[in-house]
Amino acid sequence: MLIRNIKEFLIKIGEKKIICLDIGKKKIGLAISDTKHRISSPLSILKKDKNLYQNLKNVLTQYEIGGIIVGLPLDENLEFNRMCQFIKDITKNLDYYLQKNKFELPIFFWDESYTSFEAMTTTKNFFKNTKSQKKSIDKFAAQIILGDFLRENIKEHEKKN
Numbered sequence: 475m476l477i478r479n480i481k482e483f484l485i486k487i488g489e490k491k492i493i494c495l496d497i498g499k500k501k502i503g504l505a506i507s508d509t510k511h512r513i514s515s516p517l518s519i520l521k522k523d524k525n526l527y528q529n530l531k532n533v534l535t536q537y538e539i540g541g542i543i544v545g546l547p548l549d550e551n552l553e554f555n556r557m558c559q560f561i562k563d564i565t566k567n568l569d570y571y572l573q574k575n576k577f578e579l580p581i582f583f584w585d586e587s588y589t590s591f592e593a594m595t596t597t598k599n600f601f602k603n604t605k606s607q608k609k610s611i612d613k614f615a616a617q618i619i620l621g622d623f624l625r626e627n628i629k630e631h632e633k634k635n
Contacts, residue, residue: 476569477580480627483541486580490540493517493533494620496586496612497544497561502526503612505620506537514620516613527571534572534579542579545586545619586619 477483489509496503504517517537520529533539544565549555562583569581 475573475578475580476565477582480582483580483582484627487541491537492541492543492620492623493537493539494543494584494616494623495530495545495565496616496619497564498522498612499560501612502530503614503616504533505613505616506539507620507624511624514617514624516617519612527568530568531572531575531577534577539579542581543584543620543623544581545616546583548585584619584623586615 477486491509492507492511494505494507494514496505500522502520502522504520505514506517507514518533520526520533534542544561546558546561547555548558565581565583572579
């Protein structure tokens with residue numbers, strides 16, 4: 475279910491892991507949190523093919539995920555663009571697929587502006603060459619998105635409780 479309110483999202487996930495999706499045109503980077511929502515780790519990359527939704531459902535089940543964060547690449551004026559609409563459409567289809575399969579999870583969008591650039595900079599020494607770096611960059615971008623979300627929202631939610 476698509477959620478518009480951070481507080482509602484945090485209540486629904488409880489102490490379950492969060493997964494983050496960095497959706498691109500050809501592949502999706504995945505990152506995962508711990509149950510205490512303190513650590514974000516790169517997880518894997520999925521190809522966008524006919525099995526995408528089933529593969530995502532398998533990951534959600536395997537890791538006992540409580541909620542999904544989806545990165546939205548807002549433009550420099552913090553407004554939606556074509557890529558945002560593309561990502562929202564994929565997310566709505568994922569939500570429909572999950573609900574149809576009796577697998578309901580809260581889904582929340584989070585600004586991912588410039589995370590791929592940040593991930594390239596951060597990981598430049600992890601890989602032998604740029605080609606191998608580009609193959610894995612999406613899961614590191616997802617890790618940055620999820621880390622940003624956790625830093626900004628989990629601490630704020632803890633202060634209020």
